[in-house]
Amino acid sequence: MTDVMEETDSVLDAIQRYTVADNPSAFLALNSGNSYFTSENSPGVIVYRTTGRYLVQFAGPFAPEETRSRLLREFTEFARAQDRKIVAVQVQAGDTAPYVEQGFTINQMGSSFAVGLDDFTLRGTAFMQLRNKISRSLRSGLEIKEVPLDSWYEEMRALDKLWLGTKGEEVKQLEFLIGQYGGRYQHLRRLFVGVLDGRLTGYITYSPVYGQQAGWLHDLTRRHPDSPPGVMEAINKAAIDTFKAEGVHWLHFGFTPFTALEARPPLPGHNRAFHWFMGHLWKHGEGVYPAQTQLAYKEKWAPDRITPEYLAFQDGASIPGLVHIFRACNAV
Structure with a gap:
């Protein structure tokens, strides 16, 4: 257990220290189920999952700029040794x-979106529908608050199961490129819940960037x-108000595949075909x-920073490589 704790602590240190590329999703490196490649010769860490004949890497190497190339080369040797x-x-x-x-093939897969909070406001005609939706949800008696996980954990698990059931019998819980709650680093996350008539009706977790x-x-x-309607928007608006009061500059909405290409x-x-x-x-x-x-949900908040994010294929772009990403995410 100590070894695992020390390993993940070193990963947290790496994503906090080596922010060369400013990956807004870097905290997902700490998800349970991830594996970590490190080297005695190169500081930093590479985050990945083994799926079939692929090592599916999350983000680039979290390492000093001058040693990222060497760490990646050692990781390719590590993969080659496993065929x-x-x-x-x-x-x-x-x-x-x-x-x-x-020699990797680099293709855009989608984009991430962020809103600058310094001057953010929902005033104006552009946000009229969003304001009205939030107001209706609040008039229903919705109560929104930031809470510790322990006080709502069981209710959240029950809501997770109910929510997943609405997606279809064969739909699985996504992972890898989506956040988690609980575990060793929960104290670094934040949790906002919506409560209606004493019942949990929605929640949003926020991870540090x-x-x-x-x-x-x-x-x-x-x-x-x-x-x-409007519960999630109302919860997010309450979180934005809290963040702005704290002087937070950015709210990131994360990565969406296939968008803003x-x-x-x-x-x-x-690869043009890809x-x-x-x-x-x-x-x-x-x-x-x-x-x-x-994307429709994210665009409601008028993101003013849209950042392309890429796939990197060893030995050429391929559909099997893409499929194994979704396998790592438990999507297929």
Whole structure:
């Protein structure tokens, strides 16, 4: 147990210290179920999951800029010794250089979204529908508060099960690229709940974001199927008000696949056919991932920072590589 605790503590240190590429989802590196590659020769850590013949890497190497390339090279040797390939997901533009250098194929998979809170307001006609939706939910008697996890843990687990049941019999709980609650680092997260008539009707967890755009990541969300419209928006608005009062500069809404794809990929070595395929999944891939629904929620808040995020394929872009990412996420 001590070894595991020391390992994850070193991962936390790495994502806090090495913020070269400012990955807003970096805290997901601490999800249970992840594996970690480290080297005696290169500081830092690489986060991954083993899925079939692939090592699915989360983000770029969390390491000093001058040693990221060496750490990635050692990781490729580690994969080769197992006769496996690497596919990396949620790689930031600032992390792509080592992959290009080592012959990976880099393609955009989607984008992440963030709202600057310094001047954020819901005043004005652009937010009229959102304000009205929030007001209706509050008139229903909804109470919103920030709470410790322990006081609502059992209710949250029950809501998780109920929520998942509305998605279909064969739908599984997603993981890897989505947050968790509980565990060793829960004290670093924040939890806002909506309560109606004493019953938990929705919640949002927020994870810390480090780097130049430090703030909070709007992470795991659940809503009771019988809750009134506007519950999640009201919870998030309450969290925004709290963050603004604390002087927080950024609220990140995280990564959405297939969205805000660049018309002309800027990075060398990209695969044009795979770029087309990402666009195809945006239009027709609802069964793979509800990207349009996710984006619609994020656009309600008028994000003013949209950041492309990339896939990095060892030995060329491939559909099997993409499928194994979704396998690591428990989506297929």
